[in-house]
Amino acid sequence: MNQSNMDDSELMSVLERIKLGDIPSYAYIISRFQKRIFLYCYYLLKSHEEAEDAAQDIFIKGLENITRFSYNVSFSAWLYTIARNHCTDLLKIRSKRYKSLMQYEINNDYKMENEYTDLIHDLLDNLNMEERQILLLRSLEEYSYDEIASIMDIKPTTIRKKYERIRKKLIQQKIEGGKIYEHSYKTGG
Known part of the structure; x- marks a missing residue:
C-alpha cells in the first residue's frame, strides 16, 4: 500500500x-x-x-x-x-x-519564504476572485477539474475552459510585463 x-x-x-x-x-x-x-x-x-x-x-x-x-x-x-x-x-x-x-x-x-511572492501577488492581483480560486485549486493544490467543480459548484467543462483562459491571460501578462521591464531597463525608466 x-x-x-x-x-x-x-x-x-x-x-x-x-x-x-x-x-x-x-x-x-x-x-x-x-x-x-x-x-x-x-x-x-x-x-x-x-x-x-x-x-x-x-x-x-x-x-x-x-x-x-x-x-x-x-x-x-x-x-x-x-x-x-x-x-x-x-x-x-x-x-x-x-x-x-x-x-x-x-x-x-x-514575509513568505518564497522568492516569487511578489510576482505571484502581481499576477493574482490581475485576476478576479473566481479566477484566483480556480488557479489556486488547480495549480497549487493540484485538484482535478471535477474536484474544483464540486468545490465551486460549477460544471467541470466550464472550470477547464476558465482555467485555460486564465493560463493564457497570465502568459500574456508575463509577456507584456517582460516587455515593459525590458523597455524600462533599456531606457532607464
Missing part, C-alpha cells in the same frame, strides 16, 4: 472516530490540512492575520458540520468548499467596509 492510500485510509478512520464523538482526533485533521487551508485563505484574502483567523474558523466549522460530510466528494474538497464560502463571506464583509478590495495592504511584517 502506498503512502497516499495509507494516508487516505487513516483519514477515513479518523473521520469515523470524530463522527462518533472522538473530538480530540480532530487534531489530526488540523495538522494534515492547516498549512494548505491557510495558504488558500492567504492568497484569497491577501492578509496573514485574516488568513490565520479564517483558517481557525474553517476548522471550527468543519468540526461543527462533520456529521454532514458524506463520501460523495473527498474530505479535502469538502473542507475547501467551507474555506471558499468562508473567504467569500469575509470578502463581502470587507468590501462593505472598503470601497476597493485592492486597497487592502498585506501585512509588511510577514
Whole structure:
C-alpha cells in the first residue's frame, strides 16, 4: 500500500472516530490540512492575520458540520468548499467596509519564504476572485477539474475552459510585463 492510500485510509478512520464523538482526533485533521487551508485563505484574502483567523474558523466549522460530510466528494474538497464560502463571506464583509478590495495592504511584517511572492501577488492581483480560486485549486493544490467543480459548484467543462483562459491571460501578462521591464531597463525608466 502506498503512502497516499495509507494516508487516505487513516483519514477515513479518523473521520469515523470524530463522527462518533472522538473530538480530540480532530487534531489530526488540523495538522494534515492547516498549512494548505491557510495558504488558500492567504492568497484569497491577501492578509496573514485574516488568513490565520479564517483558517481557525474553517476548522471550527468543519468540526461543527462533520456529521454532514458524506463520501460523495473527498474530505479535502469538502473542507475547501467551507474555506471558499468562508473567504467569500469575509470578502463581502470587507468590501462593505472598503470601497476597493485592492486597497487592502498585506501585512509588511510577514514575509513568505518564497522568492516569487511578489510576482505571484502581481499576477493574482490581475485576476478576479473566481479566477484566483480556480488557479489556486488547480495549480497549487493540484485538484482535478471535477474536484474544483464540486468545490465551486460549477460544471467541470466550464472550470477547464476558465482555467485555460486564465493560463493564457497570465502568459500574456508575463509577456507584456517582460516587455515593459525590458523597455524600462533599456531606457532607464
